[in-house]
Amino acid sequence: MERPLTKHIHPDREPLSLQEYERVGGYQAVRKALLELTPEAVVTLVKDSNLRGRGGAGFNTGLKWSFVPMGPDVPRPKYLVANADEMEPGTFKDRMLLEGNPHQLIEGMILASYAIGADISYVFLRWAYKKAAHGIIKAIQEAYAAGYLGQNILGTEFSLEMHLHTGVGRYMCGEETALLNALEGKRAMPRAKPPFPQVSGLYGKPTIVNNVETLCCLPHIVNHGAEWFKGLSRTQDAGTKIYGVSGKVKRPGAWELPMGVTIRELVEEYAGGMLDGYKFKGALPGGASTDFLVEQHLDTPMDYTSIAAAGSRMGTGTMIILDDQTCPVGFVHNLQHFFAQESCGFCTPCREGLPWVEKVLLSIDRGEGRPEDMNILDFHTKYLGPGNTFCALAPGAMEPLQSALKYFREDFERHIHDHQCPWK
Amino acid sequence: MLTTEEIAQIEHEISLVPQKKAACIEALKVVQQHRGWVSDEDLKDTASMLGMSPEELDSVATFYNLIFRQPVGRHVILLCDSISCWVMGYEQIRDHLMQKLQIKYGETTPDGRFTLLPNVCLGTCDRAPALMIDDHLYENVTIEELDGILHHHR
Ligand SMILES: Cc1cc2nc3c(=O)[nH]c(=O)nc-3n(C[C@H](O)[C@H](O)[C@H](O)COP(=O)(O)O)c2cc1C
Ligand code: SF4
Ligand code: FES
Numbered sequence: 076m077e078r079p080l081t082k083h084i085h086p087d088r089e090p091l092s093l094q095e096y097e098r099v100g101g102y103q104a105v106r107k108a109l110l111e112l113t114p115e116a117v118v119t120l121v122k123d124s125n126l127r128g129r130g131g132a133g134f135n136t137g138l139k140w141s142f143v144p145m146g147p148d149v150p151r152p153k154y155l156v157a158n159a160d161e162m163e164p165g166t167f168k169d170r171m172l173l174e175g176n177p178h179q180l181i182e183g184m185i186l187a188s189y190a191i192g193a194d195i196s197y198v199f200l201r202w203a204y205k206k207a208a209h210g211i212i213k214a215i216q217e218a219y220a221a222g223y224l225g226q227n228i229l230g231t232e233f234s235l236e237m238h239l240h241t242g243v244g245r246y247m248c249g250e251e252t253a254l255l256n257a258l259e260g261k262r263a264m265p266r267a268k269p270p271f272p273q274v275s276g277l278y279g280k281p282t283i284v285n286n287v288e289t290l291c292c293l294p295h296i297v298n299h300g301a302e303w304f305k306g307l308s309r310t311q312d313a314g315t316k317i318y319g320v321s322g323k324v325k326r327p328g329a330w331e332l333p334m335g336v337t338i339r340e341l342v343e344e345y346a347g348g349m350l351d352g353y354k355f356k357g358a359l360p361g362g363a364s365t366d367f368l369v370e371q372h373l374d375t376p377m378d379y380t381s382i383a384a385a386g387s388r389m390g391t392g393t394m395i396i397l398d399d400q401t402c403p404v405g406f407v408h409n410l411q412h413f414f415a416q417e418s419c420g421f422c423t424p425c426r427e428g429l430p431w432v433e434k435v436l437l438s439i440d441r442g443e444g445r446p447e448d449m450n451i452l453d454f455h456t457k458y459l460g461p462g463n464t465f466c467a468l469a470p471g472a473m474e475p476l477q478s479a480l481k482y483f484r485e486d487f488e489r490h491i492h493d494h495q496c497p498w499k
Numbered sequence: 500m501l502t503t504e505e506i507a508q509i510e511h512e513i514s515l516v517p518q519k520k521a522a523c524i525e526a527l528k529v530v531q532q533h534r535g536w537v538s539d540e541d542l543k544d545t546a547s548m549l550g551m552s553p554e555e556l557d558s559v560a561t562f563y564n565l566i567f568r569q570p571v572g573r574h575v576i577l578l579c580d581s582i583s584c585w586v587m588g589y590e591q592i593r594d595h596l597m598q599k600l601q602i603k604y605g606e607t608t609p610d611g612r613f614t615l616l617p618n619v620c621l622g623t624c625d626r627a628p629a630l631m632i633d634d635h636l637y638e639n640v641t642i643e644e645l646d647g648i649l650h651h652h653r
Contacts, residue, residue: 167624203631203636243527243566329625406585409582
């Protein structure tokens with residue numbers, strides 16, 4: 076099984092230095108792209124590879140780039156930003172790539188910057204990733220010293236600056252337009268779209284924001300081609316994917332696997348099955364803001380298309396397991412506490428609705444719920460759903476709630492009827 | 500008053516960005532790094548360096564979880580309270596910490612050693628429960644280990 080992204084990641088060793096990375100083929104893709112391919116050819120290659128954004132939404136990366144204005148007369152500087160904010164609860168995949176092989180990310184960023192004609196690039200890293208910050212700073216210095224960053228890279232016309240920016244903690248920093256505000260030293264509130272960042276992003280200039288894992292795929296696509304990349308997958312969505320499992324399983328962890336392994340394989344094979352005495356009840360397949368899937372979905376392939384068809388979202392691909400001895404109401408309450416806290420407060424339904432949902436769930440969990448509380452929860456899933464709020468935070472928050480109300484409704488009703496939590 | 504070192508560091512941050520204001524988060528980080536937190540007076544001084552009103556800078560400072568506008572202890576404990584850590588029983592760790600240190604969330608021990616804060620997912624959910632003390636990450640934390648962990652931070 077090929078594992079291009081994690082082949083050179085060894086958790087117990089320091090990440091590869093620039094020389095070590097070059098020795099295993101590192102920066103060959105930059106050479107190939109800058110010396111042999113036009114930016115348009117890189118965009119086409121990535122489009123053809125069917126690489127879909129690993130930040131959660133799954134948009135075709137090459138297509139996203141193709142909206143960036145190109146040519147001599149466009150606004151400059153143009154920007155590329157690596158989204159390394161990773162604050163989605165239950166998600167720990169980018170950390171592995173950031174700590175494990177920072178040069179792979181930098182190489183991916185150079186390729187993306189070349190494709191869109193960016194002049195300046197940023198790694199937007201969350202504050203908590205101290206080890207990653209250390210490795211990235213060192214790797215950027217090495218890349219400058221070796222001439223992969225700076226003026227006239229490899230003797231070409233292409234120049235690129237790169238900086239590390241560490242955030243100061245807020246989930247909204249991960250939303251791409253809010254991230255740009257944070258980079259500009261503002262509160263991380265989302266911006267209205269259109270204009271899309273591709274046209275008017277950082278400081279009003281054309282900007283692409285890509286997830287870390289998305290960027291780490293690029294050197295491999297450039298080296299081996301679009302068909303090879305598609306061939307890594309078992310299904311229609313191309314490539315490998317870093318999947319993760321957390322919760323009451325025997326071996327929680329993250330693994331790079333062919334796109335489209337099933338939920339069952341992840342839980343039973345890679346995570347070693349449930350801990351003794353625990354049964355699988357459900358899972359959020361891709362982080363806190365995805366809909367629950369349950370036992371009947373265990374054989375669903377973990378790819379964007381299949382998980383969407385099953386009624387959820389692939390999200391970040393790192394799964395959180397709900398077991399039979401954990402209360403679903405308490406589980407969803409914990410999630411809504413997070414979302415209520417992290418709401419930026421810009422729009423009323425989200426700012427006022429999420430704390431209300433959190434309170435109602437707490438009272439149900441404590442055995443103080445009333446039958447009408449179910450209606451309150453139901454209507455929030457509608458009024459905080461897509462199209463009613465300014466950004467995707469609130470609709471994301473409603474995904475685990477609406478699916479919990481669907482699959483575990485009896486558990487909610489039992490709390491209300493019995494005036495106590497059956498799990499306590 | 501800001502020290503000459505702080506002023507020099509903030510000016511360096513300003514030199515890296517196209518507009519003064521864009522350095523404001525970095526500037527707050529500089530102050531916090533030296534003083535542990537950002538007081539009203541420091542906020543005012545920093546704002547004037549950035550050409551912002553103190554209120555404008557405060558609206559940024561208070562938006563983010565990790566800029567402290569109140570004094571904190573010598574060490575800040577950030578305990579993950581997000582979903583995977585909840586499933587794996589972080590609440591026991593929380594209760595033990597609160598009992599041992601005799602403080603609640605947001606409080607500092609009387610000797611000024613520890614401040615305890617809840618924090619969102621630390622991105623290490625496969626090794627839950629997790630907490631950070633200053634720059635140190637602790638994973639798969641058990642109650643039995645807590646005393647030893649605290650001992651490292653005097
Ligand atoms: C509330 C919220 C938080 C987000 N957090 C992240 C994040 O931490 N990392 C990330 O890559 N994308 C995050 N996203 C998605 C980004 O907005 C954006 O779609 C993504 O970075 C694009 O990269 P991609 O096209 O490579 O997937 C978040 C979105 C929302 C609505
Ligand atoms: S949905 Fe929530 S997070 Fe998004 S803009 Fe509105 S208040 Fe802010
Ligand atoms: S939920 Fe605690 S580290 Fe992710």
